[in-house]
Amino acid sequence: MSRQVKLVCLMLLAAVVALAPVAVGCGSESGDSGAASAAERTTITVQDSADRYVEVPYPVERIVVLWDNPTEELKALGAIDRIVGIDDATKAEVDAGYYPELKDTPVVGSYEEPNYEQIAELEPDVVICLSSYPPLPADIQKKLEPFGIPVVGLDFYRTEVYFREVTTLGKMLKLEDQTAAYIDFLKQPLDMIAERVAEIPDDERASVYFEGADVCGTYGGAGYGCGIPGMIVAAGGVDLYPEISAEYFEADPEDIAQRDPDFIFKGQDGGYFLTDDSQFKTAQSEIVDRPELAGSTAVKKGQVYAISFDVTGGARKKFGPMFLAKALYPDVFADFDPEAVLRTYFEDYLDLTWQGVYIYPAIGG
Amino acid sequence: MSENSATAAGERLVRAQYARSVTRRTLILLGGCLLLTGLTVTSLCIGSADLSIADVVRAFVTRLAPAAGAPAFDEAVIWNLRLPRTVMALVAGAGLAVSGAQMQGITRNPLVSPFTVGISSAAAFGASVAIMFGVSFVGVGTLAIVGNAFLFAMLCAVLVFGLARLRGTSPETLILAGIALAYLFSALTSILQFFASEEELMAMVHWTFGTLTDVTWLETGIVAAVLAVCLPILVKYSWDVNALALGGDDAARSLGVNVTRVRVVSLLLSALITATIISFTGIIGFVCLIAPHIARYLIGGDQRFLLPASCVVGGIVMLASDIVARMVIAPIILPIGIVTSLVGVPLFLYLLLTRRRDYWSTG
Numbered sequence: 142m143s144r145q146v147k148l149v150c151l152m153l154l155a156a157v158v159a160l161a162p163v164a165v166g167c168g169s170e171s172g173d174s175g176a177a178s179a180a181e182r183t184t185i186t187v188q189d190s191a192d193r194y195v196e197v198p199y200p201v202e203r204i205v206v207l208w209d210n211p212t213e214e215l216k217a218l219g220a221i222d223r224i225v226g227i228d229d230a231t232k233a234e235v236d237a238g239y240y241p242e243l244k245d246t247p248v249v250g251s252y253e254e255p256n257y258e259q260i261a262e263l264e265p266d267v268v269i270c271l272s273s274y275p276p277l278p279a280d281i282q283k284k285l286e287p288f289g290i291p292v293v294g295l296d297f298y299r300t301e302v303y304f305r306e307v308t309t310l311g312k313m314l315k316l317e318d319q320t321a322a323y324i325d326f327l328k329q330p331l332d333m334i335a336e337r338v339a340e341i342p343d344d345e346r347a348s349v350y351f352e353g354a355d356v357c358g359t360y361g362g363a364g365y366g367c368g369i370p371g372m373i374v375a376a377g378g379v380d381l382y383p384e385i386s387a388e389y390f391e392a393d394p395e396d397i398a399q400r401d402p403d404f405i406f407k408g409q410d411g412g413y414f415l416t417d418d419s420q421f422k423t424a425q426s427e428i429v430d431r432p433e434l435a436g437s438t439a440v441k442k443g444q445v446y447a448i449s450f451d452v453t454g455g456a457r458k459k460f461g462p463m464f465l466a467k468a469l470y471p472d473v474f475a476d477f478d479p480e481a482v483l484r485t486y487f488e489d490y491l492d493l494t495w496q497g498v499y500i501y502p503a504i505g506g
Numbered sequence: 507m508s509e510n511s512a513t514a515a516g517e518r519l520v521r522a523q524y525a526r527s528v529t530r531r532t533l534i535l536l537g538g539c540l541l542l543t544g545l546t547v548t549s550l551c552i553g554s555a556d557l558s559i560a561d562v563v564r565a566f567v568t569r570l571a572p573a574a575g576a577p578a579f580d581e582a583v584i585w586n587l588r589l590p591r592t593v594m595a596l597v598a599g600a601g602l603a604v605s606g607a608q609m610q611g612i613t614r615n616p617l618v619s620p621f622t623v624g625i626s627s628a629a630a631f632g633a634s635v636a637i638m639f640g641v642s643f644v645g646v647g648t649l650a651i652v653g654n655a656f657l658f659a660m661l662c663a664v665l666v667f668g669l670a671r672l673r674g675t676s677p678e679t680l681i682l683a684g685i686a687l688a689y690l691f692s693a694l695t696s697i698l699q700f701f702a703s704e705e706e707l708m709a710m711v712h713w714t715f716g717t718l719t720d721v722t723w724l725e726t727g728i729v730a731a732v733l734a735v736c737l738p739i740l741v742k743y744s745w746d747v748n749a750l751a752l753g754g755d756d757a758a759r760s761l762g763v764n765v766t767r768v769r770v771v772s773l774l775l776s777a778l779i780t781a782t783i784i785s786f787t788g789i790i791g792f793v794c795l796i797a798p799h800i801a802r803y804l805i806g807g808d809q810r811f812l813l814p815a816s817c818v819v820g821g822i823v824m825l826a827s828d829i830v831a832r833m834v835i836a837p838i839i840l841p842i843g844i845v846t847s848l849v850g851v852p853l854f855l856y857l858l859l860t861r862r863r864d865y866w867s868t869g
Contacts, residue, residue, distance in 0.1 A: 229838055247837070253712060254719050254839040257587050259554035261579070273705040275712045280720050287582035365703055388703050 187309050190272035190302055191294040193279065200315030201266040207252045207281075209234050210297035210456040211269040214307060216240060217323055217490040220314050226263045228252055237414075239493070255281060261288040267313065268292045297456050300371055304328065323490065327459055330482055331375070334466045337473050338377030347469045349378040350402035350439070352428070354410070357392050361385035368458050369408075376465035377473075378404065398433040404469060405439040405446070412451030413497040421447035421501035444468075449499045452483065460486075467504045479504070531811045534804055538818035542596070545825045549592040552829060554837050555583045594721045595824040595842075597730045598783045599793055603820025604733075605776035606794030607801065607812050608740050611747040612772045613677035614754075619794040620780040623684025623773075624662045626789045627691035629781060632658030634698045634710045651713070655785035662687050663777030667770055675769050676755070716790035716843025718828055725786040732782045736775045737813075743768050744809040751807060790824070790843045792850030797823050799857050823849075 185199040205226035206212050212231045215221050221242050226249040227235070235243045247263070250256035252271055260268060268285065270278055272294030282292040293313070295306045304324055311320025351369050352359055360366030362373075362380035366388060370380040381402050382392065407424050415421075424447040434440050446468055453461040463479035480499065487493040551562050557580055565580035566589075606619040620626070632654035640650045662684075669683035670676070699707055746768045749758040755765050780794065800823070801815035824842075827849055831840040 250838050253715075254717065254841065256554055256837040256839055257719075258583055259837045261583065261587075262555050274708050276720050283722070284587065284720065287586045288579070367704060387701050388707070390700070 185312065187293065187313055189278060189294040189309070190296050190299070190306060191278045193294065195282075195291045195293050197291045197293065197313055198266045199313070201313045203263070203265040203267075205249055205260050205263060205265040205268045206231060207249075207255055207268065207270040211295060211310070212240065212243070213456045213491070214297050214310055215314075216492070217486075218307075218311060218314060218316055218319055220316060223314070225265055226260060228255075239491075257281075257284045260285065261290065264288075265290060269295055269310075272296050298368070298454075298458055299365075300368055300375075300458050303459060326485070326490075330463055330477065330479075331459070333477070334376065334462055334474070338375075338466065338470075341377050341470065341473070346377060346379050347403040348381055348400070349373045349404045349406065349465070349469070350381040350397060350400070351406045351408065353389060353408050355391065357394050357397065358389060359392050359397075360389055361387040364388055367454075368461075369453065372453060372458065372461035372465055375462040376469055378465065378469050394431070394433050398437060401437050403438050403442075404444045405434070405437075406465070406468075407445075407447045408450050408453060409447050410450055412449030412499050413493075415449075415498040416496075418498045418501045421449075421498055425501055443502075446504075447501045449497075451497070452479075452499050464500055464504070468500070471504065527806075531805050531808075531815075535811070535815055535818060538804075538815065538822065542818055542821050542825070545822060545829070546592055546596070549595070549825055549829055550584065550588050552832060553583065553588055555579075557583065590721050590723050590726055591718045591828065592825065594718055594726045594729065594787070595828045596821045597726065597733055598718075598787055598790065599797070599820035599822070599824025600817035601729060601733045601779045601783050601820070602790065602794040603797035603801070603816040603823070604737065604740065604813055605780045606820075607798035607809075607816040608743075608747070608772045608776050609794075610798055611751060611809055611812075612769045613680055614751055615677055615681060616799065617795075618677075618681060620776050621789075621791065621794060622688070623666050623680065623777075624686075624688035624691060625659045625777055625780050626784060626791070627688045627695070628662035629655040629659040629784050630710075630714050630789060631691040631695045631698075632656070633713045633785075634695050634702075637706050637709045637713070638698050638702055652785045655713075656781045658691070659781030659785065660777060662691065663774055663781075667773055675766050680769070680773070713788045714843070715841035716784075716788040716846075717841045718787060719839060721786060729783055729786065732779055736779050737817075740772065740775060741810075741813055743772060744813060747772075747809040751809070788841075788843060790846055792846045792854070793820055793823050793827075796850045796854050796857075799854070803857060 182198045184196045186194050186196050188194055202223055203225045204211075204215065204220075204223050206215070206224055207228045209228070209230040212221070212224065212227065212234070215224060221240065224243060224246060227243055227246050229248055229251045231240070231243065232248050234240060235246075247259065249259045249263070252274060253276070255268075255270075255276070268281065268290060270276075270281055270292060272278060273296070278292045278294035285292060293309075295310060297303060297306055304327075307320060307324055311317055311323075314320075350359065351373060353367075353369075359382060360369040360380075362370040362383035363386040365371070366380075370383070373380050381397070381400050405428055407428055409421055409424055411420060425445055428434065428445050429440055439445050448464060451457055452464050460479065460483055463477075463482060467474045467477060467479050483499065484495045487495050547559075550566070551557065551559055557565070561576065561580050562584060564574050564576040565584040568574040568576040568581050569585050602620075609618050609620060609623070610616055633651050635658075636651040636654035665687055666680060666683045667675075669687075670679040673679040695710070699710055702710060746758065746763045749761050749763050750765065750768070752758075753761075758765050784790065797820040798812065798816045801812055801819045804819075805811045805815045823846065827845040828842050830849070831842045831845045834840060834845075
């Protein structure tokens with residue numbers, strides 16, 4: 142028994158020795174003086190999408206992005222050269238050919254597991270992350286606090302706060318004029334759509350069934366629904382499931398047929414790199430061929446479309462209402478060409494060659 | 507006369523054998539501690555920031571004695587990023603392994619771990635409830651998530667005990683009750699995930715991966731404190747668990763062991779340690795299952811040695827997995843829960859296929 146007692150005592154001693162650094166670490170965690178040599182720079186306070194007020198240098202010259210949406214916005218604002226660290230999602234886009242300027246920019250982990258050491262080494266002025274996916278801006282800030290690096294949460298995919306986020310970004314960059322012009326370019330068609338759509342009587346609004354990647358997978362209109370129901374409403378349509386709050390769910394095919402949608406849209410991955418419309422055509426015919434939908438208004442009137450997530454997902458949600466409105470009400474929007482807007486966005490703002498297939502059948506210009 | 511001397515000689519032989527085996531085991535333990543120390547130093551020296559061993563040592567010392575003069579950046583990297591992670595890996599690994607060893611001992615079943623009896627499923631459910639019904643931005647409710655995960659994990663342990671008590675707390679009823687509750691909580695979590703928004707769903711899933719990246723010193727301190735309090739109690743029951751393992755419930759009772767009390771206290775303490783750890787780190791699988799087996803393979807089934815050995819092996823497995831998670835596709839860090847499972851499965855299968863017949867007995 143005495144040997145056992147000795148063993149226990151040894152273990153307790155080891156535990157105390159091990160806990161000593163914990164005590165030291167705990168004691169110095171709060172109120173750290175900050176390791177970064179904070180040079181005297183002007184700063185401003187911005188509000189991010191996690192409702193935090195963050196002080197950042199003005200302007201920010203070195204940015205680390207932890208998601209690919211901010212990268213696209215920075216490119217559009219002509220500030221992509223300020224990015225000094227990217228995440229793996231952005232790296233995938235760089236490899237796909239979207240941002241050649243970032244070919245040699247170091248990868249600092251993923252949005253789920255940021256590599257704090259690498260970020261600290263790059264000495265950025267600000268880290269831009271997602272506002273509500275873990276780790277949250279507040280948690281990332283805790284880890285980067287000793288290095289004096291502020292963290293700002295901006296999503297650029299939630300349409301209701303999108304323009305506020307772009308304004309905030311523009312302010313941090315000290316590119317207020319460019320930002321205002323960029324916002325105007327996007328808002329002008331969206332405001333025009335909102336105006337014209339307001340005049341469509343309620344009983345003439347088209348009901349829309351938007352299917353995602355899965356068969357019968359659709360978005361609940363009472364919740365955020367990945368932004369799709371909001372897009373449908375902004376385009377003057379009526380979501381087929383306005384009472385469901387589940388984000389994304391599998392609907393009963395009989396129920397879909399019974400609700401008789403006026404329009405059906407099938408979301409498709411791929412868009413920019415497509416050279417012909419065969420993939421979209423196949424997707425569209427698959428829906429048209431479904432026996433339970435044969436009698437629906439959408440199929441009978443030829444109002445079934447395959448539409449790319451490149452214009453309805455992520456940072457491109459801003460284009461969704463444009464394409465949907467044109468498809469739903471071609472007469473009301475006879476003079477509007479959503480692809481022309483997208484083309485200007487690609488060519489003037491993202492420096493990309495215009496290409497790709499975004500909707501089938503074509504909705505005309 | 508000759509009979510006595512023969513008996514005395516026999517006795518001396520047995521004592522000598524026993525002393526040798528104890529020495530052997532102590533040496534193995536010490537060897538394990540040395541390996542652990544080596545891994546700790548490695549863990550502190552590995553990372554994206556370019557720090558040499560000398561830089562690491564200086565940065566470590568500077569916090570305690572500022573005269574050492576390491577740059578503030580180095581100090582922050584060591585004390586705020588690498589050390590909390592390393593220490594948490596050590597205490598979490600030790601805690602999970604010890605819980606597993608104790609639960610396997612009291613149920614005499616090598617496949618049992620705190621996770622088998624539903625604690626991880628219950629914690630995941632608790633975290634999901636907090637994520638879904640807490641405040642709108644998950645971060646503000648981080649305390650709610652940790653608290654909820656812990657609460658439901660302990661609730662599950664109490665339920666398992668309560669259900670099993672109706673049938674006499676035999677190992678079989680404990681395990682069956684635990685499995686049933688594991689499935690129940692899993693299903694409830696799936697229901698929540700079905701109705702969750704994108705962000706909530708991501709948060710729920712992210713929590714189940716298990717990660718050491720965002721641990722703070724406070725969290726590490728709490729885990730260490732819980733372990734420091736519970737471990738001596740578990741060690742005190744070592745002989746009782748040995749008796750249980752050797753002869754079963756009846757033999758143990760005849761030796762004066764209060765079988766029910768040993769089982770209940772072991773279950774609750776194991777659940778407490780596990781729940782504390784996984785409410786901070788998320789679900790890190792396999793350590794509580796595989797580490798006791800490795801320890802048993804090296805040092806035998808005597809609970810007096812098995813518990814400390816499990817601590818050491820658990821620490822080694824966790825720390826090694828963390829180092830791999832940080833290095834394999836650097837600078838991207840894999841969630842540690844994935845690495846421990848990927849590393850644990852082949853190890854577990856190897857042990858399963860090569861185990862000796864007397865593997866599961868003491869001695």
